Amino acid sequence: MMNIMSVMIYIPMIMIFCGCWGFISYNKHMLNSLLSLEFMMLGVFWLMSTQLALIGSEVYFSLFFLTLAACEGALGLTMLILVVRSHGNDIFSSFNLLEC
Structure with a gap:
């Protein structure tokens, strides 16, 4: 029977794999891409929090990482709003790179 620590390592790995799979396969809309990146x-x-807790290290690095992830999410939403306002939708196939 698997102990709780191995489960606490496998579940985030599955989350990362599912996020990568979603980013690669469902990339028609910009919102889907942003949601899979956040996942x-x-x-x-x-x-990272589990591993830092296991070795008894500082948790300040994980808080720093969480802050950067929140900033990345805010920048992604800002880009999404700008794209929707300029192009009318968030479908990647409707973007014209030569258009200003």
Whole structure:
């Protein structure tokens, strides 16, 4: 039977894998891409917090990582709002790179 520590390591790995799979396969809309990136960041944060708790290290690095992930999410939402206002939707196939 698996102990709780191995489960606490496997679940974030599955989250990271599912986030990568979602980012690669469902990349038609920008919102889907941003959500899968945030899901990967959540998995990385959970894995890092678990590993830092196991070795008894400081947790300040995980708080710093969480702050950077929140800033990344805010920048992604800002880009999404700018794209929707300028192009009318968030579908990648409708973007024209030559258009200003």
